[in-house]
Amino acid sequence: PFRYDASMAMFDRALAVIPSGVPGHLGPTEGCFVPQSAYPRFSDRAEGTRFWDLDGNCYIDYMCGYGPNVLGYRDPDVDAAVAAQAAKEDVVSLPSSIMVEFAELLVDTVASADWAFFAKNGGDTTTLAIMTARAATMRKKIVFVKGFYHGVSPWTQKLDYPGVLEEDVANNLYVPFNDLAALRKLLSENSGEIAALIAQPYMHGNFVDNELPADGYWQAVRALCDQYGVVLIVDDVRAGFRLDMAGSDHYFGFQADLICFCKALANGYNVSALCGRDSLKSTVSSLTYTGSYWMSAVPFAAGIATITKLAEIDAPARFAQLGTELTTGLVQAAADNGFHLVTSGAPALFYLRLADDDSLMLHQEWIAECVQRGVYFSSHHNHFMNAAMTRADITETVEIAHEAFAVLRSRHG
Ligand code: PMP
Numbered sequence: 001p002f003r004y005d006a007s008m009a010m011f012d013r014a015l016a017v018i019p020s021g022v023p024g025h026l027g028p029t030e031g032c033f034v035p036q037s038a039y040p041r042f043s044d045r046a047e048g049t050r051f052w053d054l055d056g057n058c059y060i061d062y063m064c065g066y067g068p069n070v071l072g073y074r075d076p077d078v079d080a081a082v083a084a085q086a087a088k089e090d091v092v093s094l095p096s097s098i099m100v101e102f103a104e105l106l107v108d109t110v111a112s113a114d115w116a117f118f119a120k121n122g123g124d125t126t127t128l129a130i131m132t133a134r135a136a137t138m139r140k141k142i143v144f145v146k147g148f149y150h151g152v153s154p155w156t157q158k159l160d161y162p163g164v165l166e167e168d169v170a171n172n173l174y175v176p177f178n179d180l181a182a183l184r185k186l187l188s189e190n191s192g193e194i195a196a197l198i199a200q201p202y203m204h205g206n207f208v209d210n211e212l213p214a215d216g217y218w219q220a221v222r223a224l225c226d227q228y229g230v231v232l233i234v235d236d237v238r239a240g241f242r243l244d245m246a247g248s249d250h251y252f253g254f255q256a257d258l259i260c261f262c263k264a265l266a267n268g269y270n271v272s273a274l275c276g277r278d279s280l281k282s283t284v285s286s287l288t289y290t291g292s293y294w295m296s297a298v299p300f301a302a303g304i305a306t307i308t309k310l311a312e313i314d315a316p317a318r319f320a321q322l323g324t325e326l327t328t329g330l331v332q333a334a335a336d337n338g339f340h341l342v343t344s345g346a347p348a349l350f351y352l353r354l355a356d357d358d359s360l361m362l363h364q365e366w367i368a369e370c371v372q373r374g375v376y377f378s379s380h381h382n383h384f385m386n387a388a389m390t391r392a393d394i395t396e397t398v399e400i401a402h403e404a405f406a407v408l409r410s411r412h413g
Pocket residue numbers: 120121122123124126149150151152200235236237238262
């Protein structure tokens with residue numbers, strides 16, 4: 001198994017000058033990375049499907065930077081577009097016209113997009129979507145689907161989280177996913193007061209099997225939103241362009257009013273986009289909403305190259321195919337050693353759970369053995385496929401997974 005001496009020494013330095021050392025979702029205290037001792041703390045370089053940590057250990061990376069790595073790290077076509085744009089300009093006193101080209105490409109690519117508004121992070125776009133819905137409807141309340149994640153703005157958090165005011169979440173209503181009866185009840189009880197329903201296209205929560213929409217669910221939600229004048233916001237920050245180039249609402253056969261993109265938009269260059277229907281365009285224009293780097297040109301060049309290439313190679317089909325081959329291989333590797341591995345969610349964003357132990361400790365043990373042999377899995381978060389992955393990566397991953405199961409079997413009998 002790998003050693004992480006250099007990583008841990010750097011983490012001690014980080015703890016002295018950065019709150020929690022590595023803050024946020026890449027940090028070891030977030031819970032997805034358990035057991036913490038199995039994980040390195042810092043990456044040193046990355047290429048294609050892999051990254052190397054500070055101690056020189058190499059990993060086939062199924063977290064893909066938590067999504068942005070969609071074509072493979074340092075994709076040559078994206079990086080060439082970036083270098084060409086960087087040689088011209090990036091952040092200037094006027095936007096570069098490449099912003100318009102990127103918006104045109106998104107409007108052509110995404111089924112529910114009549115326009116695109118650019119920002120930096122996924123949370124910028126979910127917040128903009130909520131403000132847009134409230135401004136358009138002159139209503140306050142927002143429906144959330146339980147198990148959601150829409151970023152870290154106070155309106156997305158819970159009342160018992162530090163720093164969150166009662167007022168921040170006072171207008172939040174919650175329904176379970178795939179539960180139309182509960183949604184119908186909520187909408188009728190709050191008729192005329194609900195601005196928006198915001199939801200991920202399917203539930204990719206942490207610590208739980210991921211859940212796809214039931215047949216007809218989204219079509220019924222769409223009809224209910226129309227009936228009650230509720231803006232339907234799809235948060236496609238995580239799944240966007242991995243299921244369908246035209247948007248995950250298109251994939252599930254319905255149309256969002258507003259759709260949020262970020263992670264897979266520019267292969268790691270920092271840009272996000274809110275797209276939407278014509279009927280909400282003038283509302284977005286009326287809002288006060290901008291940021292220092294939101295019109296930076298280099299990420300737009302990266303975005304154009306990324307979306308163009310993803311479409312050219314039909315990346316979503318490739319993710320589905322290789323993701324299915326991988327999860328099938330992992331389930332078989334488990335079965336060969338007497339274990340029962342459950343996979344859930346879309347294969348492009350597969351979630352794993354070892355079902356032989358409800359405490360999930362055995363699952364964590366298996367993940368730890370994989371990570372320390374060079375397969376970067378997370379214990380309780382969905383994974384991500386990228387387009388650089390080959391059958392050889394899948395074969396190597398399944399071999400390592402097999403070895404990790406064999407270790408568990410010899411340890412526990
Ligand atoms: N929505 C979803 C579904 C996400 O997965 C994320 C990021 N994990 C966000 C919103 C927030 O995006 P960001 O962290 O870029 O603000």
